Amino acid sequence: MAGPGTFSDEPLTPAGRLFLQPETNIVIHCILRGKSPINVDSVKSNVESSIMVQHPRFCSLLVRDKNGFEHWRRIKLDVDKHIVIIKNRLDKSGNFLDSQRISGDEDEEEDEAALNLYVADLSVSSPLSTDKPLWELHILVAHKAALFRVHHSLGDGISLMSMLMAGCRRADDPDALPRLTPEKKTVESKGSKGRNCFWLLGALWGFLKMICFTLIFATEFIFRTLFLCDRRTVLTGGDGVELWPRKLATAKFLLDDMKLVKKAIPNTTINDVLFGVVSSGLSRYLDHRTPNAMHEGLRMTGVAMVNLRAQPGLQDLSKLMQRNSNARWGNKFGVILLPVYHKGGNNPLEHLRRAKKMVDRKKHSLEAYFSYTIGDLVMSLLGPKYACWLNYRLLCNTTFTISNIVGPLEEITIASSPVSSIKVNTSSLPQALTMHMLSYNGRAEMQILVAKDIIPDPEFLAKCFEDALLEMKEAALGILKD
Structure with a gap:
């Protein structure tokens, strides 16, 4: 060296x-x-x-x-x-x-x-x-x-x-790198002029939706950063909370359960299921902590990180370390806002339907690229203090931060020693609640970091999330049997 x-x-x-x-x-x-x-x-x-x-x-x-x-x-x-x-x-x-x-x-x-x-x-x-x-x-x-x-x-x-x-x-092949996604079979597609016409119409409609949703979400992002804030609840953090003592708990899910749930609603993803579980779990927790309060329709806003590299998921390290690579090393992510609404009722899949609808709109927008560009522009023109202030204000005005990373499909080894679990989280933020999920070997574990003077029982919150997925699974089984 x-x-x-x-x-x-x-x-x-x-x-x-x-x-x-x-x-x-x-x-x-x-x-x-x-x-x-x-x-x-x-x-x-x-x-x-x-x-x-x-x-x-x-x-x-x-x-x-x-x-x-x-x-x-x-x-x-x-x-x-x-x-x-x-x-x-x-x-x-x-x-x-x-x-x-x-x-x-x-x-x-x-x-x-x-x-x-x-x-x-x-x-x-x-x-x-x-x-x-x-x-x-x-x-x-x-x-x-x-x-x-x-x-x-x-x-x-x-x-x-x-x-x-x-x-x-x-673990099953000591010479092979971990797999993050299953191998996909290539399917030949047969096109036609009629299909090309429909494709052009669909592309035009998609472009118009992208412009519309980007304007709406970018405006909301600016307002949320500068002065709009979530209504105070038993989950709310704020200025200085990043210095408060923390507790950490783990919510555990089976990927097969999440995959079964997503089959109940067409074109649903694991991320949709995760946000539906979070929505249902937070509603359960609020009803437990403040059973006599009127929560119906209450909005809790989450901050989620979105990878902006050309290739989604984890990257080839050799490409990450190349200076001119599109999948470059460093911090290449944008931020989107994820509104979660309290909802009662007996249909656990209603949270998933609402989460999917919201996430689909976010996918049709450039909100993540907008947040990344704005942050880069403020940093370049005004310096890190102003960029930090804006980022801090956004965290203070929202309720939680959440991330999800896809991990290895099979069991892995490090230095020839088998790994039983992998979990990730970050140090504290001004929010009282941060959640980071990582999948590994058929399971997904979500680390729940809380300010313990605000959320004293993160283990119960973790159980709320686990129970929410199990209820969605039961509801999904009923739909799939029909």
Whole structure:
């Protein structure tokens, strides 16, 4: 590895500068749990030989020049400074025990609760040190788990998950990279002049809808950022809430259940099902916390990230690291607003129908590109402080943040060790509720990070989401049988 002074300093991207502002100083957390005890020396050796340490962002210091502008400066990387080894077990209260016993299957729930508490504490109290490149690997030996912490200025979830997958292999084929989507069969299509005519009419109608929906959603985005805010509920955060203590819980879903639900309504996607589950789950939670309040029709606005790269899903890492690639490394995502409405009644699929209708309209708009362009323009013309202020205002005026990343279809291994689960989340935001879902090996786990003084029972909220999916499944089975 080259030493200091060999490379010239490289300026940060506008998004990288945004994520270094105090109010938006965000760290991405990735929790990996193994099936077998962790060999620390093997993990360290694997990190030292990985493609990660060859990437400039992971072996560069953040420095500021005399004018206060941030730059990346390449240094000789010392992996030992980035690896934190914790040998003792944690209990459900986050206290270290004297025992270093490796957990067994009977301690699965206890392990998960302890790990969630550990990550929740880091989400508020432990920013990454700027005296080394902005990443860490925490190895919790007794829990057979590892926590990968990466500053958001180094890249977004797509970039970082693509890098992680590049170092993994399929458990059933040690020479193969993980698969994220099933192989599709190519189907030959037979066209005709009549069909071409209908295609042109459809394209024109689609263009008109895109213009209309983009104007509507862009206007709403501006108003929501500057002064419109959600009505206060027991889920509402606000200015300064990013500094409040956190709790973390996990909602667990089976992908087969989500796929069955989406069959009940034509042309429905997994994302539609997820947003329907969130809508139903939040309605259930509000009815539980404030049973006598009038919630019907209440709007709760979510902030969702949309990957803007030409190729959807996780990326080929070699392409991400090319400077002129359309699927470039870094933070390449836009933001859309997702309104979720409280709705009672006995039809659990009504939440899904409303979510699908809303998401379909968002897909016909350029809202995500608009938000990305506006943020880039404000950053370039006015600087990171104003861009941070606008981003912070948007988060304060909305109720939650949500993201969904597609993970490996099959079980994977890291350093020849099988992985039992992968979960992701970020450090705290001014919202009291953030949700991040990642699918893996037929399951989907959603990390629910809350401000515990506002939402004291995230475990119950997680159950609300799980029960919502199960009720949708039962309703979908009834429709499919008919």
